[in-house]
């Protein structure tokens with residue numbers, strides 16, 4: 160089962176859960192599955208057209224992914240890390 | 249060329265209109281920017297003074313590395329006792345004045361006194377070896393843009409300026425201090441906005457400073473490895489964080505992210521999200537570059553981040569620059585003004601009149617909430633801001649900030665701490681920022697210590713606030729811009745090679761802590777106590793959020809522990825400003 164690591168910035172809907180074990184076969188499916196368990200999660204990660212949001216980055220087993228990797232296949236045991244790039248103002 | 253051995257400071261006595269150059273005291277040699285401003289104020293300003301009287305001290309202090317070749321290191325601290333909060337204030341600003349003062353070897357300008365005749369106006373001209381108070385009555389009442397246009401005709405093409413608009417002359421507590429940016433036209437678009445320091449400058453009769461650094465070269469470090477360090481840092485920044493949406497397109501593109509985590513306040517903060525986020529989002533500004541011109545630039549010489557936008561109108565003419573997330577939120581969403589173009593108009597008006605856009609957004613939001621005007625009335629808001637310059641009764645009340653207009657309208661919902669309006673970053677989802685707002689000597693100021701993390705565990709609220717307050721005190725003393733996002737270790741490396749003496753990361757953190765202690769001590773002597781550390785009551789009453797609710801619920805007794813220093817842990821040294 161892929162594992163999704165959630166940064167604390169996006170842990171409000173997950174009620175503090177930092178690591179989610181999911182059964183999806185792509186990042187998109189994993190996020191959709193996380194949404195069913197934790198409503199409000201998806202909108203933090205994807206925009207209304209289903210695209211990765213501006214400040215969100217994905218790492219697969221520690222390697223940074225390109226922005227269009229939402230639908231690439233995941234292997235069981237893969238670790239997907241969500242990162243929120245620094246925001247200030 | 250100035251080097252550290254010939255460092256000097258400028259003392260200006262505005263009662264006698266005299267200026268002198270002195271050597272820079274050895275005891276302050278490791279201090280710069282905010283840390284230096286705090287020490288000067290603690291040692292030389294009576295904390296109980298009236299902020300608008302002769303006894304207040306107005307300080308300009310560039311960061312320690314300003315004027316050097318370190319990237320993005322020329323920020324200027326403007327300091328004094330704040331007429332808005334009654335406590336100490338430092339407002340950190342870009343533009344070229346900080347770089348130019350330091351290139352000339354001036355580590356600080358300390359202004360005391362007050363002219364007997366409040367109707368007279370003066371300027372301070374700063375050259376390599378001569379500093380003079382000059383008459384400036386012909387500039388009385390001028391808005392910042394026409395003022396700078398006129399001054400550019402008199403002074404050299406390389407001169408930088410620090411100025412106030414009519415709001416500062418009217419001694420309003422929301423008045424800012426403007427600095428000209430690095431553009432060819434030297435726009436007065438960079439503002440030391442918070443705390444009403446423009447009114448302190450105005451109370452001294454000073455309309456402008458001009459700094460003529462000419463072709464003076466950068467300050468020389470003791471250790472040549474400084475140059476390699478600067479190059480390495482630049483290379484890594486440009487290839488790494490420099491590619492991210494912020495800072496590439498500036499803070500304005502953060503709106504959508506802030507909205508998603510309920511820190512995009514709407515209608516005087518009764519909601520944490522705005523339905524207008526699409527039309528306020530700074531990406532619309534970025535998109536406008538293609539058809540209207542404008543773009544991104546560096547507000548000060550040597551900035552590698554270049555996060556400052558230049559915004560053009562529909563005819564392709566310059567309208568404003570440095571239109572930030574805070575302004576889009578506070579003058580946009582917080583007032584239910586739906587379109588970024590209206591906010592750009594308001595930003596230009598505030599820059600021109602010399603006003604803090606955060607305080608003005610909060611004040612207009614309170615005014616709308618109290619029934620003074622419909623939420624979303626962009627044209628009404630613009631009229632109101634113009635009234636500030638005219639000095640009408642309502643204009644003055646708005647110009648004095650959110651707390652003043654709240655009192656005048658007898659309104660219950662006034663989001664401020666220590667008299668200063670809460671900025672966009674909301675303390676309900678961001679509890680650590682809330683702890684900063686309560687415990688910073690400067691009141692509700694996100695630049696004093698911000699961590700954007702609504703999922704933070706409660707036991708971290710105070711500790712992470714304290715860490716970010718220490719970090720930001722170090723950054724704002726160094727001259728680095730917070731948006732370069734350096735950590736304490738990196739700043740320590742720059743200090744060590746610049747000064748030719750090894751300074752450990754622990755010593756750097758101690759300097760940050762000492763700055764906070766100086767500021768707290770100033771406030772303590774001014775009469776501040778625990779009762780002043782209270783969050784605005786509306787933050788504990790108005791619940792925001794949808795599935796998950798957010799409200800301010802951190803007990804005062806927990807907040808107060810921010811004054812006790814935690815033992816340093818790795819997180820303190822790794823943390824970067826957000």
Ligand code: SF4
Pocket residue numbers: 320342343545546547548551552553554555556729730731732
């Ligand atoms: S990072 Fe942005 S605000 Fe900071 S100095 Fe550079 S352009 Fe100015």
